[in-house]
Amino acid sequence: MTGAIVLTLAAIVLxxxxxxxxxxxxxxxxxxxxxxxxxRTLSGLQDDAARISA
Numbered sequence: 001m002t003g004a005i006v007l008t009l010a011a012i013v014l015x016x017x018x019x020x021x022x023x024x025x026x027x028x029x030x031x032x033x034x035x036x037x038x039x040r041t042l043s044g045l046q047d048d049a050a051r052i053s054a
Contacts, residue, residue: 003029 011019
């Protein structure tokens with residue numbers, strides 16, 4: 001979360017191609033974190049995992 005805040009502030013301050021790359025990096029971090037968080041959530045719910053993931 002801290003990284004996203006820093007990158008957002010950098011995008012506001014830079015306001016150029018580098019700022020755009022900062023915003024793009026935030027999206028990449030989100031796409032990497034989603035499967036990690038989803039799988040960690042399902043790991044503790046053995047019986048209901050199939051129903052929840054559907």
